Amino acid sequence: MKIEIENKEQLWTHISAQLQDVFGDHAYRGWLRFLKFEEDAGAKVILSVPTAFIRDLIKSKYLEGITDLWGQANEEVKVVDIIVVEKNEEARQDNFENAPKASSKLSLDTLSGNTDGLDPRFNFDNFVVGKPNELAYAAALRVAESDTVNFNPLFLYGGVGLGKTHLMHSIAWHLHNMHPKRKVIYLSAEQFMDYYIRSLRHKTMIDFRDMFRNVDVLMVDDIQFMSGKNSTQEEFFHTFNALIDQKKQIILSADQSPSDLTGIEERMRSRFGWGLVVDIHPTTYELRLGILQAKAENLDVKIPQDVIEFLAHKITSNVRELEGALNKIRARSMLIGGPITLEGTREALKDLLRANERLLTVDEIQRQVAEHFNIRISDMKSSKRLRAVARPRQVAMYMCKNFTSKSWAAIGEEFGGRDHSTVMHACKKVTELKGTDPDLNEDIHILERILSA
Ligand code: ADP
């Protein structure tokens, strides 16, 4: 079914009404509510916001999603641009009051005990635990619940979209609810730098130090951002040491382990490793399934099980993308009406699926599997029937079926021109063996982890 509204400004009223649902309260209240319709330029639609800061933020985080919504509402729209229209003074003031970035005077009250920057959806109850994140979850919970400092700092690291920020907010919420008197500061390394620079400029370094050195718990997210920012690092180093000396809890996150953080001074990297360092691994199929099921239960539309399994198979990059996919198919079904189906899902996620696929080719899978089983890549295509070669080859076919969207026949073609029935048989065999052969099951898990990384 096609939407018959031709006027794009009218269409925008429908799309903007969904922004809160699609992107969440936090994004909506903070940024997206400022969007206004400006101009219909055919394939391009122009929206406006009151400040460059809001524009940049929306462009970096939400533009793709907004463009998708437009594309689904009206196929003609290919590009969405956001410009700054400053006349919208009211909104601007309004936003400046809420944004900590804009305040030059720092005080503990603006940050600690303040839950403004915390996403209400990021709490322990909503965090789905599985093998890849169970240690990080346990450590975060321990820090949140403990009255003494057991490991300092707690250092969480892992790839983007795997739950680091979610866990940190969960700790902050827990402390806020259970110990409202404790001074807890959560901020990103970028905000730390902002505050620091602002304090230098406004000559309020005393306030700054006062604030950061008198907290009970300090959490700094995405510490890799400090890479190369030497004076910010220096200041942070002093804050860090002062808090550790006072036995105050510090929690840090980064996209890499302390020792791999380039651009961060050696003395800092070594201290980051003093406490407990835990990594969050890439998701497994089981965890993705669990997360999707939990999220689907909280949606107002029904997502059929085959769609959930399809997403868990296809969207392997990270949890943020999984959520994005759910939001897209939900938005699509709301726009065009009717139930969510596998067909509709494929359609709605065309681009996303292609992006997830482009990452993995049959060659890459063959290479990884060959390496894992210590056989030659050429054996993937050879006609050898020896078990030591034939089994890995079957595993590789199975992985190709799960990690690419190629047909049985196309996969067979790349394994030395084998027939589609050979590939089907391999997939069936490997699925069977997973249940009966624990060693092979383990191999498969390891490979899935490597291939989803
Ligand atoms: P990171 O900070 O590691 O880049 P986030 O914490 O921002 O990742 O997580 C990205 C999104 O995925 C968030 O919306 C978060 O709620 C969700 N998410 C990540 N891991 C889980 C999980 N285990 N259970 C539920 N939601 C998760």
Ligand code: MG
């Ligand atoms: Mg994060």
